[in-house]
Amino acid sequence: MSVLGWRALLVFALLAALPLVPGMSRYYLLLAFDALLFGAIAMSLDLLMGYTGLVSFGHAAFYGLGAYATAILMERGVQSVWACVGFAVVVVGLYALVVSYFATARRGIYFALLTLIFAEVVYTFFRYTQTFGGSDGIQGLPDATVLPGLVIDTPTRKYYLVLAYLLIAYAICRVVVASHFGRVLVAIRENEDRARFLGYNVPRYKMGACMISALLTGVGGAIYPMRSAFATPDLMLWTESGEFIISVMIGGLGTLVGPIIGGAFFTILRDKVSSIVDWYFIVIGGVLIVIVLFMPRGLLGLRRIFSRRAAA
């Protein structure tokens, strides 16, 4: 538990108590599910963006493939959470291996473009072939089971499922960041060539970072149909990747916690604004511009401003 620290444990304890809040409705629990899932995926992306300095425009493909892995199994009567997540790890792992092998051979914008191109190929495949439902995707999935008899059927249970995923993913990210491997990633971000002449096989390290990030994202994707009961190609659209990136930026690059907050903030903002107006993206865009202009370190950067004021 020392990897997490008492503050993180306190936050998780508070999050665990959320369903107990009086007046907590089904709607808010599912919104909380979406917020935490989005936050966890933004955090996984942060491992790549914030720590390794690689911007992936293709994380939606990892996410969507994970969702399809669950949906395909469930459609065939497999309802076990473990089987679905395991299958997602295999599918996303194989795909990520190919993408990261080719993408990490290139730097900067080429890495971003390659991840985007691969993701678009996957999107197009699922969108235009009828095997997996075409543009409708796979709908009407049953509830998942953790153990025989323990079915994830209520919003509260779904919420705890995503909370468990977030906790595990966060612990993994913390361990990775604190390890020697994590130091090398930061070294690569700061200067790739320096890391190379110190004896690090930089593309292999980048590939490792990609794989961890992709697998965590894929598992997040695998959990999504357990709440929504469907998987559609839209989950793989590049705008989804863009929203992950935006969430990382809102929260604060290279902080892990920031992107979780950013993802949750983005999800809730989108939900709230879209329930009021149709042209909600204009509002969200405005909010993002304000954040980027006035909080370049993201929401988590506010912490520093306040602590500096308190010190002064």
Place this chain on the structure above:
Amino acid sequence: MREVHAGYGATPILFGVSLDVRQGEAVALLGKNGMGKTTLMKTAIGFLKPWRGTIEFEGRDLTRLAPHDIARLGVGLVPENRRIFPGLTVRENLELGLSAAPRRSADLRERRLAAVFQHFPRLRERLDQSGKTLSGGEQQMLAIARVMMAGARLILMDEPTQGLAPAFIRHIRDMIRELKRLGVTVLLIEQNARVALSVCDRGYIMEKGVIVFEASSRELRESPVTREKLGV
């Protein structure tokens, strides 16, 4: 190094450079700006592939190896402008240096750290400070300490005294002597011929991508060629 030709894109920079550094020697590579010294260094560590010619280290051909493989063979680079990792602490910078060591262990790390602190007590004081808070001289120390952590047997240094205060220049000079005493081979690239020749056994002068003169340090110090080519 034999007849090495190299360059960037279609632009040739090195026109058949040959030089030898024998084990345990400190050799200076002198020359003015833009004569190809840094290009030579980049080619030696594998960032640039030579167009022609061979580069060998302890009997192994380096020409086809990637930089990280060359580093693991025991070739360390102290690059120009003290390129440390500014966002990492001194300790993290040092520990990253260990990568090139074949078998990384906690024991080895402690021993190497102890050795580094013996030479650079100042780094111990700054251990948990981030790299960017160090002074120029301290960053240079850190860059040298980092290759010592790796246990490099051949260290390539690119302009280590550039922009440093005289006290630090002396310190770097002592450091190179110390490396030599430890049996490490040094190839020192310098514009500051006085400093370089005071620690090195031999020197080469490079001009427009070729070696134009080679002699012992003593001869170089007295030779009119040095004055003519380097303007000192």
